[in-house]
Amino acid sequence: MKYRCQICDRDIDDFVSIAHIKAEEYILKLIRRDHPEWKEDKETCHKCVDYYRKLVKENEI
Numbered sequence: 001m002k003y004r005c006q007i008c009d010r011d012i013d014d015f016v017s018i019a020h021i022k023a024e025e026y027i028l029k030l031i032r033r034d035h036p037e038w039k040e041d042k043e044t045c046h047k048c049v050d051y052y053r054k055l056v057k058e059n060e061i
């Protein structure tokens with residue numbers, strides 16, 4: 001099954017349920033800042049989640 005990542009707009013085979021990163025509120029905050037239309041219950045791919053996770057780590061937000 002294919003999903004469309006709502007952040008990078010690519011078709012992906014697997015997706016990260018937001019449940020996986022639910023504990024990481026600061027990541028959600030960053031995504032919402034860059035993508036106001038982003039929805040927690042919709043598909044987001046690993047790459048995008050990793051991108052924001054890294055961003056947070058590097059900047060120690």
Ligand SMILES: [Zn+2]
Nearest residue numbers: 005008045048
């Ligand atoms: Zn993506």
